[in-house]
Amino acid sequence: MRGYAFEPEQLEDIDHENLTAHGFVPAEVRDELLERYKFPFARQIEARAREVGGHGGMDFIMDYRLVYCLRNGLPLDQDVYDAAEWSCIGELTAASIENGSMPVAVPDFTRGRWQKLDGLHFAE
Numbered sequence: 222m223r224g225y226a227f228e229p230e231q232l233e234d235i236d237h238e239n240l241t242a243h244g245f246v247p248a249e250v251r252d253e254l255l256e257r258y259k260f261p262f263a264r265q266i267e268a269r270a271r272e273v274g275g276h277g278g279m280d281f282i283m284d285y286r287l288v289y290c291l292r293n294g295l296p297l298d299q300d301v302y303d304a305a306e307w308s309c310i311g312e313l314t315a316a317s318i319e320n321g322s323m324p325v326a327v328p329d330f331t332r333g334r335w336q337k338l339d340g341l342h343f344a345e
Contacts, residue, residue, distance in 0.1 A: 224251065225254065226243065226244060226245055226246070227246060232250070232254075263282060266281070269281065270282050287299075302331045305330040306327060309327065309328065310327075313325045
């Protein structure tokens with residue numbers, strides 16, 4: 222089930238009735254929020270991404286964005302720590318399976334520095 226819950230003060234400029242954090246906003250409010258906060262880059266290639274597929278088009282968007290940044294000399298939306306984290310999943314999955322599907326902790330490759338990030342900034 223896909224839904225979003227908000228306190229009334231969080232959506233002051235959205236037309237809604239009987240909004241509480243204990244229930245989902247109506248579908249039309251959800252759709253309005255999704256459209257309002259869609260990343261501009263995603264708007265440009267959304268139709269093509271849905272056509273190509275892969276996790277709802279997200280695989281295409283991530284690959285397209287990487288190539289776009291490289292071609293235009295922009296900083297990437299990922300860093301070496303993201304790459305390490307993404308790359309370790311196969312190995313951690315194997316370790317989990319070998320131990321009867323027990324949970325395996327994902328290492329903190331940043332050694333706690335992720336807590337000091339000054340937000341995320343994306344090149345447009």
